[in-house]
Amino acid sequence: MLDGMFSGLATALMPFNLLMVVAGCFAGTFIGMLPGLGPISAVALMIPITYTLDPSSGIILMAGVYYGAVFGGSTSSILINAPGCASTLVTTFDGYPLAQKNQAGKALALAAYASFTGGTIGAIILIFTAPALASVSLSFQSADYFALMLLGLTSVAAFSGKGQVIKAMMMTVFGLMIATVGNDVITGAPRYTFGALDLVDGVSFLLLAMATFALAEVMMTIMRGEMHGSKQAMQPVALSTMKLTRSEVKEVAPTIARSSVFGFIVGVLPGAGATIASFLAYGLERNIAPPRLRKMFGKGALRGLAAPESANNAASTGSFVPLLTLGIPGSGTTAIMLGALIAYGIQPGPRLYLDHPDVFWSVIISMYFGNMVLLILNLPLIPYISRLLAIPPQILNPLIIFFSIIGVYLVSFNTFDIQMMVFITLMAVGLKLLNFPMAPMLLGFILGGMMEKNLSRALVVSDGSFDFLWHRPITLGIVCTTVLILVLPLVLGWAKKRIVTYLPAAD
């Protein structure tokens, strides 16, 4: 383990990789600040760039962008009450009221410290849990992998929220359907190509990710008319002092510690992600706060800002656990990273720890560097970075569209891909208007091929019988967890109802 750790440290400390962390954090912060574009879109936009880099540098860049985007989302939540992504929605509850009280600088500093601590605690827990989990999963067989993928897909759907479970499952199935387009992975038989040569290789992951997240998000922003009204909203408020007093630090320290551990645990659950972690941490803090402080929640409570910020960052780190150790992404963003790793020819999972220790450890170590970069470099530069938001939306949106399409074109040099992108974007916009979630589709698409291969192997070994699902204790355990996770939303729905009654009016 130590050899791998040092090799990862050496890789992460390479000047070029350090530069990638810094560049990723900056780019992520900027993209994350733009309302509507969250970490998923930010990471998707980086994929074409990472194809020109070696795997470690590419993944380090993406991890930096991920953190930067989460931080950028918090910044726009605090400064202009417009969360860049769902996981920073809770930050607006107390962050924006603080900014209105002329304490925007303090709110940003607290968000940065809380994010840093959350990320750091998450990274430390990850260092110890990931290798342990990877060692256990080395004994996994095809049946276990199939069950794990089923667990991942089910849990992403199960944690989608009230009224969304069936739709998320439908989107997962849709993703699996798209994954079957092209030559069959086992027999090579063409499926759903309708004689078109351009479809023989199937739908490209990059194309699907760019069309459904980057391009479709921009189109939704335009359709909602947010680009007209946002010009005025983009004018950030004055920052004031960024210093926290000793008593304030004393007040928020236990909150940050609790929310970090809590956030990490929630983040590890496949599909749960940073959004649920931030909501639950906020609810938890509000419930355990003394009545005097509880009244302040929603009006600019420091605890109310620190809890979701530390929880969402720790959850972002936690979501790397299933990706790095089991090859199953814990969130939409890590699903995109999984696709990028596969494109590099690296199969995430238990073997990653043994076969590519440099990638495994450099990602973990660079996460910590990413947090440091956000704290040391990004925070003082926020007043300047936020000025980039002044770029008129009628200029910014076409540039984002251009980078999305050219990113896909530069990988295949096939204009059919751009046409396909337009078609998929139209479809994605339609699905978004019907309130269908996109992340489960991407996850289904990415896991589709692997899932089919493992299911085929398991069925052949068991001579067509489904008893492989309960033959081994590990498989049975995973199947039981899958069933449990399907039941969990009912419990969470009940808990959410309780939290919502305490939340301030969404104003």
Add this chain to the structure above:
Amino acid sequence: MSLTKDRFGGVLFLLLSLSYGYFAADIPLLPGDIYEPFHAQTLPYWLSGLGIILSLLLIVAKAEDESQNAPLLRSNVLLMIGLLALTLLFSVLLPWLGFPITTSLFLIGSYRILGERRIKMLLGASVPFALIFWLLLTQVLDVYIAPARLIFW
């Protein structure tokens, strides 16, 4: 039973699943594959069945409150259609006019569609950007970009 957004989505997905299942029969199988527990048609058939079940569930499920979505303005929808049409045009013109010209035209067109009218801004934010980006790709990153077919006939 009113036709809510969810039910409309369910009906669409039902049609998709039915057609997906129908076309699964067209997937060619290797000799003897039909006797195997798993072949190229197996997963498509399962997915089709699962899709049908889920869409029927969504159609019969209790309708959710849909008041959360603000209505879309027709003009904004037209903006989106205009941008996507321009993207399609970009893909068609790219091999013929080459990267710098097509990119400049695409950017000018999209800025204009989104409401930018100042000529200086239209040209200033497109032509230099396209040229610098093209030079960066071809000269710095050494990416081969095919020359325009129309110019280098």
